[in-house]
Amino acid sequence: MALTTDATAAARATLARVALAPGWAASAALVVPFLAGVSVPPTLQYVPLVASVVVLGLPHGAVDHFAVARTRDERPDLRAVGRVVALYAVVGGAYAVVWFLAPAASLALFIAVTWFHWGQGDLYALVALADADHLRSLPQRAGTVLVRGGLPMLVPLLAFPAWYRRVATDLVSLFAADAAALAWAFRPDARAALAVAYGALVAATLALGYVRAESRRPWALDAAETLGLLAYFAVVPPVLAVGVYFCLWHSLRHVARLLLVDDAAAAALGDRDLSRAFARFARDALPLTVASLALLGGLFVLVPDPPSTVPGWVALYLVFIAVVTLPHVVVVTVMDREQGVWA
Numbered sequence: 001m002a003l004t005t006d007a008t009a010a011a012r013a014t015l016a017r018v019a020l021a022p023g024w025a026a027s028a029a030l031v032v033p034f035l036a037g038v039s040v041p042p043t044l045q046y047v048p049l050v051a052s053v054v055v056l057g058l059p060h061g062a063v064d065h066f067a068v069a070r071t072r073d074e075r076p077d078l079r080a081v082g083r084v085v086a087l088y089a090v091v092g093g094a095y096a097v098v099w100f101l102a103p104a105a106s107l108a109l110f111i112a113v114t115w116f117h118w119g120q121g122d123l124y125a126l127v128a129l130a131d132a133d134h135l136r137s138l139p140q141r142a143g144t145v146l147v148r149g150g151l152p153m154l155v156p157l158l159a160f161p162a163w164y165r166r167v168a169t170d171l172v173s174l175f176a177a178d179a180a181a182l183a184w185a186f187r188p189d190a191r192a193a194l195a196v197a198y199g200a201l202v203a204a205t206l207a208l209g210y211v212r213a214e215s216r217r218p219w220a221l222d223a224a225e226t227l228g229l230l231a232y233f234a235v236v237p238p239v240l241a242v243g244v245y246f247c248l249w250h251s252l253r254h255v256a257r258l259l260l261v262d263d264a265a266a267a268a269l270g271d272r273d274l275s276r277a278f279a280r281f282a283r284d285a286l287p288l289t290v291a292s293l294a295l296l297g298g299l300f301v302l303v304p305d306p307p308s309t310v311p312g313w314v315a316l317y318l319v320f321i322a323v324v325t326l327p328h329v330v331v332v333t334v335m336d337r338e339q340g341v342w343a
């Protein structure tokens, strides 16, 4: 498959461990104390999400201008970079305008897009990094995307509706609007229906994968990650859980994917020189990460009700993330197609 030609087997093997293990370790390390009933002050829970501005989170999208060309094994020349910049300006710009006009609907779209995007990231990791052979058809892969994306986007709604609602309200409040249009999602009957449907999807997807699996290990890894994250998002409060997941799960896996399509980084990985590979990524991501911070400042000036608290600032940051995620998903979906992730 096209994915294995991205880099040498040695590079992939080195990277798979480094890309997957921190997410497992961090989520396991958080599940245990929260199962034991510890409580963490709300402000502290925001730390990972704030850190994601510079640690993996925001930077993981800041290499999008090179990503498609590199995936196609082309040099990212000015034309290629310009195409991605135009994509961000048009799609991100339009979505930014929609936030001002219809904040509640924009939030719903953000959650739906993130659901898909975080699911597609995990599908790539399963197929390309974990050598999964149990996802043999498009419906199975689409089911896996829905299951994986639902872990960070739906499970917190089911387990922590009040927290979820607070964050949702923080976002739309920036635009001097209220989240009343979304109230249905927090009703017990709606959450119960979503829980039943989602639970059935998880069970059906894993069962079908089990039947289709030739080698048991990758299937077992898929099941363990799915059920592990289910427990994680069910017991760790959402702002903390999503913040850690964003950095160490989704973004780290995507950075690994970027390293494998960058010849110089892949060569460094082949030499087992992880720091040289990650330094390449940091250098590539730095300019647009800095530019993003400037745009974030612009958003601060434009919103009708600018933030003055940590949750307010994080809400502003999440609106910014929403705006850049839409074009980012287009880039990653093109990468998926080039690499045959859905085939």
Ligand SMILES: CC1=C(/C=C/C(C)=C/C=C/C(C)=C/C=O)C(C)(C)CCC1
Residues within 6 Å of the ligand: 110, 111, 114, 117, 152, 153, 156, 163, 164, 167, 168, 238, 239, 242, 243, 246, 250, 318, 321, 322, 325
């Ligand atoms: C923090 C948080 C939420 C949403 C976070 C989102 C949607 C983050 C998206 C990040 C993206 C898209 C990154 C790009 O890859 C919820 C679930 C609304 C409620 C609970 C707390």
Ligand SMILES: [Fe+2]
Residues within 6 Å of the ligand: 060, 061, 117, 121, 250, 254, 328
């Ligand atoms: Fe992403």
